[in-house]
Amino acid sequence: MGINIVPTVIYASMMGMTCFALIDVLSRKRQQQSIYLGVLLLLLLAHILGELFIYSGAYQYAPALAGMQLPLRMLLGPALYFYAIATMSPDRQVNGRAYLLALTGPLLVIVGMLPFALGISSADKLALANPATRDPELWQIAFMTCLFATIAFILFTAAYLVVTFRLHARHRRQLMERFSTIEKRSMDWFRVLLVLWGAVWGLFALDFMMGFLGVRWFGSGVVLPLFEMSVLMVFTHFALKQPILEESDKAEPQRKPAKTYALATEQLQQIANKLSQAMKQDALYLEEDLSLKRLSDAISVSENQISETLSQFLNTNFFHYVNSFRVEQAKSLLLSTKNQVTSIAYEVGFNSKSTFNTAFKKSTGFTPTGYRKHQTVQSSDNFIH
Template identity: 55%
Template sequence: MVSVFPTVLYSCMMGMVILASLDVFTRSNERQNLFLKGILLLLMLHLVGELYISSAVYVYAPGIAGLELPFKVLLGPALYFYAHATMSPEAEIDKRVKLLSFSGPLVVIIVMLPFILLISPAEKLALASPETRDPKLWKIAVMTCLSTTAIFIFYTLLFLGMALKLHNSHLEQLMERFSDIENKSLGWFRGVLFLWGGAWLLYAAEFSLGALGVRWFGTGIVLPLFTAFALAVFIKRALNQKVLKACDKGEPKEVKPRTALLSDEKMQAISTKLELAMKEERLFLQDDLSLNKLSEAITESENHISETLSQHMHTNFFSFVNTYRIEHAKDLLLNSDMLVTSIAYEVGFKSKSTFNSAFKKLVGETPTAYKTSH
């Protein structure tokens, strides 16, 4: 029996993936684009598998039931590979990570062998109805579904966690070297990770409940709706994400130079230079101020400045610079008639949204609320 709503929605999602693929496949062969192509291809296979069930095509081709499952286990690793290509300074992915990612489909295939070899196409079709299914074969089918679902969840959550850790590391490196990280931080990526995590957990739950013959009020409705939302957000953000330059990705860990520990006197001297550069020269007003530019301005190495900020001043470059920007903004809010947007640009921010976010984080209220309350 055809399930109309999920069939229509999964068909629309396939259209979204096809249109996105047409765009991506015309782009350069940057690693970021290559892995995005891989994700779209895997999503296409996933959607084909869902349509195979919801549209009742399995009635005409029961022999291919479940063949897409090994590919679904690659969705989590593919998202991690995309994150690595987009944000990591490392040129290559660790071989152990590659082996781990490809072990998932292999494990799924091994688990599925009884279902593939012991059940004929006609018997698979008979399993669709409680009246015609063989109890012994049904147990094999249920165990196959539950086992592959557990494997899918394990590999998906593992690689989503690795992608989240990679994103956190990327943000830390950016905040050590730049005062403006909005266009480099991939702020959207964290939200997408949680969206996909939720969608795939929901898929695993729905798949497992279906194998056990359990239906709930959201069966066939909640999962396709949530998946469509996650897919739309991911496609929009990923297509708009520019390829970052190598200098915006930090430095590979194995080649990052080790800095000697500075004495307290040396760090105190550098911190004095930093404060003078901010208070007297007002370098924080430069919207493109970076650690490199600050290093040139006070004639101290980047490594020494970073060590002073972290060890002596207990902050990072991003927070250090923006603290001065916010203090200057507070003065302008109370002692000028400038608009909030104008003040944001005046003190060195490149957008009002970034300014509002930084201001609220440091002050506890928005610029407008601060001006009103004071």
């Protein structure tokens, strides 16, 4: 019943890290994105304090508080989702219905904990920590409460992680309909962190149940807290660096007609010709941050009409359409010059080597370097034969 030193130190470090992040958030201008990030950090802090309460042995002095963090933990998934809405959705406001739905998780756990919270005295709760002094009937109540809270947390949080993934996917999709460069707007770091948070909370729930049953594994108290601290560190780093996205960066994707074109086929063909001319003759694709609005102004065609032409007539989107011309120009430069791949990527309009490599390989099946080598070998073989 003493102090578990290693996890206590880890969670104490996490508490300090979270507090510093909260101070940073509170010092910023009051905006929806900052508000929801602050709420999420407060909930993480409550979770961390709950772990410190157990690992530090403080529960011996206030056993009545054991498990009081469980209802608050149910709000982690909703808070992450609300932060995503404030950061990526064109409608930053969360309606009352969404708040009520989020509160059903904590309320459900509170109801499930009533037999444990009200039916067991503080002395009996403390006795449950020791197998030699625990009452079997009270232990059964505690176990069922733990099992119920864990299953509720897994299901409730998983549901919110799924809808948050969908929100991010929709955000990324609409960027590809309006911009040729999306790296600074797409928040791809957030998608990775969603996976990591899901892994942390899933493992935490599993470890919580195993610990309650007295089962220890190599990750208990050391590996899992370190993993959780690493994810928290990475999340706070990127979240605090994330700028406020403009409304134009978060507009809803263009709606596609279900069965028929809004424009006649002849009009779609005319717009397609204008688009081709703007790319091939005017070389607009060389503009690093070419947008749908910029292209619309250049060819005097509305954004909606361009989007319909791209999606319905050319079976593509703005992002892939522009980058296809960039890749074709890059192929030419790779064979006609000895310039470095990175230099060519920036020269043809890409603003990152990783995006260039991805687009190039998707188009040709080769990396830029591999394509250059392959074509050189092919040319040599043709020359010999």
